[in-house]
Amino acid sequence: MTSRPATSPRFLGLAVAQMGPVHLSDSRESVVARLVDMLRQAHSRGAEFVTFPELALTTFFPRYWMSEEEAHERFFERSMPGPATQPLFDEARRLGVGFYLGYAELTEDGRGFNSAVIVGRDGSIAGRYRKIHLPGHSEHKPEAPFQHLEKKFFEVGDLGFRAFDTDGVRMGMCLCNDRRWPETYRVMALQGAEVVVLGYNTPSLNIHWNEPVHLRTTTHLISLQANAYQNGIWVAAAAKCGSEDGHHMIGSSVIVAPSGEIVARTVSEEDEVICVRADLALGAHFREHVFNFAKHRRPEHYRLIVERTGAGDPLP
Amino acid sequence: MTSRPATSPRFLGLAVAQMGPVHLSDSRESVVARLVDMLRQAHSRGAEFVTFPELALTTFFPRYWMSEEEAHERFFERSMPGPATQPLFDEARRLGVGFYLGYAELTEDGRGFNSAVIVGRDGSIAGRYRKIHLPGHSEHKPEAPFQHLEKKFFEVGDLGFRAFDTDGVRMGMCLCNDRRWPETYRVMALQGAEVVVLGYNTPSLNIHWNEPVHLRTTTHLISLQANAYQNGIWVAAAAKCGSEDGHHMIGSSVIVAPSGEIVARTVSEEDEVICVRADLALGAHFREHVFNFAKHRRPEHYRLIVERTGAGDPLP
Numbered sequence: 132m133t134s135r136p137a138t139s140p141r142f143l144g145l146a147v148a149q150m151g152p153v154h155l156s157d158s159r160e161s162v163v164a165r166l167v168d169m170l171r172q173a174h175s176r177g178a179e180f181v182t183f184p185e186l187a188l189t190t191f192f193p194r195y196w197m198s199e200e201e202a203h204e205r206f207f208e209r210s211m212p213g214p215a216t217q218p219l220f221d222e223a224r225r226l227g228v229g230f231y232l233g234y235a236e237l238t239e240d241g242r243g244f245n246s247a248v249i250v251g252r253d254g255s256i257a258g259r260y261r262k263i264h265l266p267g268h269s270e271h272k273p274e275a276p277f278q279h280l281e282k283k284f285f286e287v288g289d290l291g292f293r294a295f296d297t298d299g300v301r302m303g304m305c306l307c308n309d310r311r312w313p314e315t316y317r318v319m320a321l322q323g324a325e326v327v328v329l330g331y332n333t334p335s336l337n338i339h340w341n342e343p344v345h346l347r348t349t350t351h352l353i354s355l356q357a358n359a360y361q362n363g364i365w366v367a368a369a370a371k372c373g374s375e376d377g378h379h380m381i382g383s384s385v386i387v388a389p390s391g392e393i394v395a396r397t398v399s400e401e402d403e404v405i406c407v408r409a410d411l412a413l414g415a416h417f418r419e420h421v422f423n424f425a426k427h428r429r430p431e432h433y434r435l436i437v438e439r440t441g442a443g444d445p446l447p
Numbered sequence: 448m449t450s451r452p453a454t455s456p457r458f459l460g461l462a463v464a465q466m467g468p469v470h471l472s473d474s475r476e477s478v479v480a481r482l483v484d485m486l487r488q489a490h491s492r493g494a495e496f497v498t499f500p501e502l503a504l505t506t507f508f509p510r511y512w513m514s515e516e517e518a519h520e521r522f523f524e525r526s527m528p529g530p531a532t533q534p535l536f537d538e539a540r541r542l543g544v545g546f547y548l549g550y551a552e553l554t555e556d557g558r559g560f561n562s563a564v565i566v567g568r569d570g571s572i573a574g575r576y577r578k579i580h581l582p583g584h585s586e587h588k589p590e591a592p593f594q595h596l597e598k599k600f601f602e603v604g605d606l607g608f609r610a611f612d613t614d615g616v617r618m619g620m621c622l623c624n625d626r627r628w629p630e631t632y633r634v635m636a637l638q639g640a641e642v643v644v645l646g647y648n649t650p651s652l653n654i655h656w657n658e659p660v661h662l663r664t665t666t667h668l669i670s671l672q673a674n675a676y677q678n679g680i681w682v683a684a685a686a687k688c689g690s691e692d693g694h695h696m697i698g699s700s701v702i703v704a705p706s707g708e709i710v711a712r713t714v715s716e717e718d719e720v721i722c723v724r725a726d727l728a729l730g731a732h733f734r735e736h737v738f739n740f741a742k743h744r745r746p747e748h749y750r751l752i753v754e755r756t757g758a759g760d761p762l763p
Contacts, residue, residue, distance in 0.1 A: 263745050266737065291748050294761040301761070311737065313629035313677055314749045321751045322761045339736040346706050350676050353707050357673030360666050361629055390662055391669050418758070420655040421582065421627065425757025429579050432607050433630045435637045437749050441741025442734070445610040445617070445638045 143300055145326065145409040146178035147367050149384040151401035152375040153190045159215035162188050166232075167222050169404050174226045176406045179252070179298070181223075184371040185233035185307045185330035186245065188216070191371065192235075193267065193284055194277040194334070194378055199243065202284050207237035211248055211256070224254030229298055231369075233306055233330040235284075236261070245285045247304050247330065251297050258295035261288030262306040264315070275338040277378055281308075294322035300411065303364075307331035310368065311354045313361070314436065320362035321424065325411050327359075330369045335379040347381050352393065360391030363417030365409050373400035389414035459616055461642065461725040462494035463683050465700040467717035468691040469506045475531035478504050482548075483538050485720050490542045492722045495568070495614070497539075500687040501549035501578075501623045501646035502561065504532070507687065508551075509583065509600055510593040510650070510694055515559065518600050523553035527564055527572070540570030545614055547685075549622055549646040551600075552577070561601045563620050563646065567613050574611035577604030578622040580631070591654040593694055597624075610638035616727065619680075623647035626684065627670045629677070630752065636678035637740065641727050643675075646685045651695040663697050668709065676707030679733030681725050689716035705730035 148169035153162055166183060173181045186192070192206045211234060212220045223230055229252045236246035245262035265287060267279030292315055294303045303319030303326070310329055319327055333351060335344055351368075359366040365388060372382035386395040386407050395405040418424070435446070464485035469478055482499060489497045502508070508522045527550060528536045539546055545568045552562035561578035581603060583595030608631055610619045619635030619642070626645050635643055649667060651660055667684075675682040681704060688698035702711040702723050711721040734740070751762070 263748050264743055318751045321755045321758050323758045340732050350707050353673045357669045391666050416656050427580055428756050430753045430756055432579050433753050435634045437746045437753050439637045440744050442637050442639045
């Protein structure tokens with residue numbers, strides 16, 4: 132990647148369109164109408180790119196036990212865009228606004244992925260991602276207050292973490308739980324990503340242990356802040372939040388600068404747009420000095436990161 | 448590493464002994480007397496392990512341009528313990544307290560490292576570390592208000608990031624700038640580290656660009672918090688701080704829980720001890736669920752972390 136002089140600002144109108152709940156009874160068409168409304172609002176406030184949530188078109192269905200077939204029928208998309216989502220792509224092209232959208236992808240050969248696309252200002256798909264860090268479990272836990280069946284309904288993503296050149300910006304993306312894993316951001320920063328966008332659905336209750344509820348939001352924020360800083364990138368994170376048919380999820384959608392500072396944050400658990408004028412050159416200060424990877428990284432001492440999956444004994 | 452039931456608390460009295468300035472005119476003996484005082488205070492408050500700063504025995508000398516020979520003569524240790532530091536080792540053994548200490552190491556064959564040791568409660572050295580992420584530069588910058596010559600005075604550490612079993616606790620360590628690199632903590636967590644201790648000297652001014660001063664502290668804290676959380680470990684970080692002969696460095700020494708929360712923080716820029724009763728079992732909740740590495744990590748998608756040093760083009 133060519134080094135740009137850190138003193139020449141280069142602005143991107145960057146927005147997050149947080150969503151309130153999507154209930155089981157809500158139609159795809161009604162959801163897409165909400166997305167189109169927020170796209171227009173973001174555009175009117177100067178946005179050139181809008182970040183929508185993970186699994187934005189439906190309720191967070193991995194909380195329900197059901198067969199794969201039933202899930203595919205009710206909650207997955209067989210094409211993107213498809214009949215229900217075409218109006219969003221059309222309006223984005225008309226306005227000249229790019230966007231990121233998370234959805235459940237069903238491939239032609241019947242495989243399910245938790246996926247996202249980055250769409251350019253011309254309405255064409257510039258990048259695809261399939262979620263790699265799938266949380267939760269695959270077996271039924273009848274004793275739990277709800278399920279977290281991402282390991283049942285989705286295969287591990289097979290497209291890697293990639294950066295894409297889109298409308299003059301090098302962007303990367305991920306989904307939800309990926310944001311808590313530092314490898315996610317580092318692999319994209321090593322491809323010169325300047326902005327990472329992501330959506331999430333984060334239940335307020337941890338079904339595995341008695342985790343204090345406030346930690347869900349605290350750990351969400353510090354993960355985004357530290358990884359934005361440690362890679363010299365902008366991070367935009369969009370929640371689907373509030374109570375979906377009685378199941379509450381956290382909000383606190385944010386835009387984080389390469390300084391690690393939260394520069395915009397939602398205040399509601401409803402549909403809400405936040406937007407900033409992001410100076411992409413700010414990240415260059417960090418990437419040229421404290422995080423000049425070429426000067427300071429020492430991969431010969433990082434090998435365990437790829438040589439081990441789980442934790443093991445101390446090195447001899 | 449054997450999985451321990453997350454419900455059985457396992458406590459460690461964990462302390463940080465922050466240091467105020469060490470001036471050029473201060474003798475090694477006077478500095479060691481300060482360390483011994485803080486060791487006693489920490490022990491009286493229940494500490495079983497005390498974390499001292501980086502380069503704890505001298506001023507932060509990489510800010511001064513001088514020859515390697517002069518630096519070796521004035522600021523490096525030829526043995527650890529040596530005549531000046533033996534009283535600290537003796538007092539630690541007498542009290543039955545372990546500690547971490549950073550110092551400039553001169554090897555028998557004349558190589559310089561920015562080093563640290565972990566010393567067990569029996570007074571013997573349980574682990575050694577030589578700093579890997581050396582910040583700064585090696586050439587003279589006469590236009591800068593001060594130098595940051597770590598790349599001149601120190602070689603890149605050759606011992607890797609390791610975890611050591613010390614008095615029933617698996618500990619790792621690093622130094623200063625290492626704490627801003629997520630690879631540091633991950634490599635030690637993949638060896639089952641439960642606690643990572645570190646010292647730092649962080650100038651309040653960035654000589655490379657006009658970085659807002661408050662960011663030095665903000666980015667220090669979010670780096671520690673996110674990496675503690677993302678690895679399910681306790682982190683104890685000890686500053687040398689305040690104004691050394693007119694050169695100011697940040698304080699804000701902290702102890703961070705595996706939840707990412709700051710559970711103790713200094714309030715001064717002087718010698719100051721903070722101490723907590725750290726439940727090592729708290730980290731097990733995180734390592735068994737959200738950060739169950741064996742279940743959730745996908746090293747096949749992390750390869751760029753070791754295959755590239757600097758940032759390059761997007762993957763094809």
